[in-house]
Amino acid sequence: MPLESNARIVKELARRGYNAEREAVTLLASAPDSARALESAVDSAPDDALRITADHVRTTLGSPPAEVDTASPGQSPVETEGSSLDSDTATDRDASVGNDTSAASTKSTDPDDFAADSAVDSAVDSAVDTAPRAGDSGHARDPERRQLDVGNDMTGRSTGTGEYRDFVRTFRDRYERLSKMLxxxxxxxxxxxxxxxxxxxxxxxxxxxxxxxxxxxxxxxxxxxxxxxxxxxxxxxxxxxxxxxxxxxxxxxxxxxxxxxxxxxxxxxxxxxFPDIPRTHRTGAADRHVQAALISDVHVGSDEFMADAWSRFTDWLHTPEADPVEYILLAGDMVEGVGVYPNQDEELDIVDIYDQYEAFAEHLKEVPGDTEIVMIPGNHDAVRLAEPQPGFNDELRSIMDVHDAQIVSNPATVTVEGVDVLMYHGVSLDEVIAELPEEKASYDEPHKAMYQLLKKRHVAPQFGGHTRVAPEDRDYLVIEDVPDVFHTGHVHKLGWGKYHNVLAVNSGCWQAQTDFQKSVNIDPDSGYAPILDLDTLDMTVRKFA
Incomplete structure (x- = not known):
């Protein structure tokens, strides 16, 4: 039984007459041998048990029971149309953006709307225990209703050899496609x-x-x-x-x-x-209440990786309040990498790049196993620095196969239940911020620099500076189709706002300030998780640090 087959685990438990807590299913799916773990859990279950609990699975696997943490992030939503947070003023606070002034977590959906179409699906629904309880969100997680498609993924399609004619072909394609817009x-x-x-x-x-x-x-x-x-x-x-x-x-x-x-x-x-985004752009929307967490820059392997904040985030994902969060979109820099900047080795907790990805995969296992995950690489990851960056090689993919996560190129467009999300790690934001006046682009308001990329319809328009560009048959960095959401990371600052109806989000990081960041005056926004409502494109920002 594959590790990521949560649905198969649930069906097998249902076939044997058991339902299960969602966290119990996640633990079974994450076990080194999920089939053997399931057999052990069932064999050791009390004779009168009807439900497999997470604590029972932990006991079966030899893990200690989870401690209950009564602390939770603040619950006061703040409505804004474009904002950034600095870490001194954002502590213990949620913020929302969009047309709805209520926090996204207060919304509920009648689970009857998600009735299963078959007896097997009904068994799956009951086995993961999604019926509303006191304090429950009332959201029924239904994998059968999920829709996730990836576009503009150039992984495995690289054609460039680095010759002059390759660059000519790339820029000719850029001109032809952007000039059509003008x-x-x-x-x-x-x-x-x-x-x-x-x-x-x-x-x-x-x-x-x-x-x-x-x-x-x-x-x-x-x-x-x-x-x-x-x-x-x-x-x-x-x-x-x-x-x-x-x-x-x-x-x-x-x-x-x-x-x-x-x-x-x-x-x-x-x-x-400029080619620009039409002011009349109409966004897509999911036909049910479902959410996606937009995160980036985890930097596992760094001395300053915030493991406690990450655990608080993943613990929250297991709560009823987070039931609607069925997707995680991670915009690069899963690990700290090696040799990315001078003297980086002095700030590493894990010095081997493969060990860093092994540790990242372990942290990813803390995410509920039935969550859909999409990841793109960043400049700290073990791929080429030149953009577009293809997804990881087979060896790294085998390390990060937790939950059957999709690993695609940087950039890529991910359509999540009718909402087009342009994911780009964001190295070119450094260039935009350096070249343009502060009121138009700054690290304190990274979403404004993102507006400039939308206006130019290109994620890395300037060649020959900070951003390395790889020549390909086509320019994969052109924003040909208008996204509904533009998600970046890289600059370790939190900022968001709307530009011509496109929601631009830079999602901060999970790394505290390093000595190198101090030397270049970067004060990161760490431990934030923007939570996007896919039905309304409202957003709630949660802080876990």
Missing amino acids: RGRVNHRPAEAIENMPGGSDAAMIGLVNDVRSTKSGHWLVELEDTTGTFPALIMKDKGLADVVDEILMDECVAVEGTLADDSGILFADSLH
Whole structure:
């Protein structure tokens, strides 16, 4: 019996006349030999027992009974439309974002709506003990109703060899796909056609930003490049476009329209457009009340990994209040890694990378076994640094096969019961924050930097800086389809807000401040778990540290 087969364990118990606590099922599924553990639990059960309890399974497996922790996170929801928390003010507090001002955990769903379609399914439902009790959420976890699809996963599809022509192909694909988003807004002409137009003509060009520089007079000269050549555009300082120019990054795709000079050698810009997210974007929604936990940057193996906070989180996942949390979406940096930054070895609790993943898998076993988990890699993980990052190799996947977690590339789009979640670890956020004015992008408000990526429709628009880009047949970093939720990590700061109806969430981390972070002035937001309602896209942020 596979370790992750919670449903099979439940059906087998039901066949033998037992139901079971959900935590008991998780413990059986996590056992080294789940089939033998189940046999032992059944054989040693009292003759008059009808239900297998978690404490009975622990006794059977030789583990001590769990201690009851009466502490719980604060319950006061705070409504906000865009926010970040620093760790001094966020302690013992929940926060919610969205149209509903009530905490997500107060919602309930009639379990009768989730009636099983067959006798076997009915046995499964009763065996995991999901009927409402006093203090229960009233939510019936039903794996048969779950829907999870992954798009834009490039794992196993890498074609790049690192040659110059590979980069040309990648940037040509970027231009073609992003320019399509802009052609409906401007009357675009190729660079070579604009060169042959008479002076004084109205013209518009779509291109990748090849250069941006200020003139002595305080104007800005932007050179655009398309597949036919380059052409300069002059943005005058009195045109009211200073705020727009401040947001331009190298290599991104923009459209400029204006009037050609008399000698046709330059385009005087009247307006500049980014591909952007339509303001009319309509989000998807689940057809039942179900939730997803958005987390990232666990960093197992670090001296500062917050194991106690993680255990409080996973303990909470076993409570009735957390019954609706049927999905966990983890946006990279499962482990601390080795050699990621100078003198990192001095801050490691586990020095071997494989041992780090073994330890991470053990911590993942604390999550209820019937939870769907999707993970992408980050820059601390044992994959290539260049983006897009494919999912892990077979050896690491075999280590992290707990709960049959899906491991996909960075970035990837995960559709969870009708809600499209763009998952990206977020290395390019460093670049965006470094290049743009503080009011437009900062570590204290990481969601604003995410807004810029949505506006540019690309998760890593600038090439040649902090973000390494791998050349592929297509540019997997283009945000071609508008997501409903944009989930990142990397910067270890908590922030969220809505941009053109897209919920942008940077989910903080599970690592306390390291000496290296102190040296670069990073004060992390640690031990938070944003909990997303998939039916309303409201969000509750819970703190476990």
